[in-house]
Amino acid sequence: MGRMGWQFPSARAMRVLDIVIVVYVVVWAALGIAIGRDIAQQVDLADQVARVGATLRATGEGFEALSAIPFVGDDIGTVAERVVTAGTEVEASGQASADAIREMSVLVAIAVGLLPTLVLVPLYLPMRLAWRGDVAAVREALRRDGQTPGLQRVLALRAVVALPYDRLHAVEPDPWAALERGDHGELAAAELARLGLA
DSSP: OOSOGGGSOOHHHHHHHHHHHHHHHHHHHHHHHHHHHHHHTTHHHHHHHHHHHHHHHHHHHHHHGGGGSTTTHHHHHHHHHHHHHHHHHHHHHHHHHHHHHHHHHHHHHHHHHHHHHHHHHHHHHHHHHHHHHHHHHHHHHHHHHOSOHHHHHHHHHHHHHHSOHHHHHHHOSSHHHHHHHTOOHHHHHHHHHHTTOO
């Protein structure tokens, strides 16, 4: 497929596309951050569970001191040991949940913020680089040789192929006849303007 027409939009269209891409990336990044923060706020619940477990464990440890009382101490010691074990497990579970929620909030924020952007980059970047290379090549040809008749012919032909019909018709009502006559100046100027070089 050739390098004309829709493959090389005008400089104005590229600026608009650049702005759209930047807004797209910023919106997804902001959405990722917002969702990540929302998930991270769920850590409070897991921290509360860990605190309840720590309190339960401390209560059991307090009851263990009563195990030295004759006659009832053995029963209290057994119950206290179970309470300490349960409190330790609840505390560990709460801490593990809090850690998992923190990790998940970061991963979800990255996934939501980056994945839509990473899908777009392979589509946008090659087109942007090709457009930039094309404009640079035309700019270099102008700098090196000026507007030679050959370059004017190429630019005029590109204008006929790439300009929207209404703009093309405003420049030259019969562009093919102008090409056949060798009247390339206005069409070439229109193409340079389309590329942002005039």
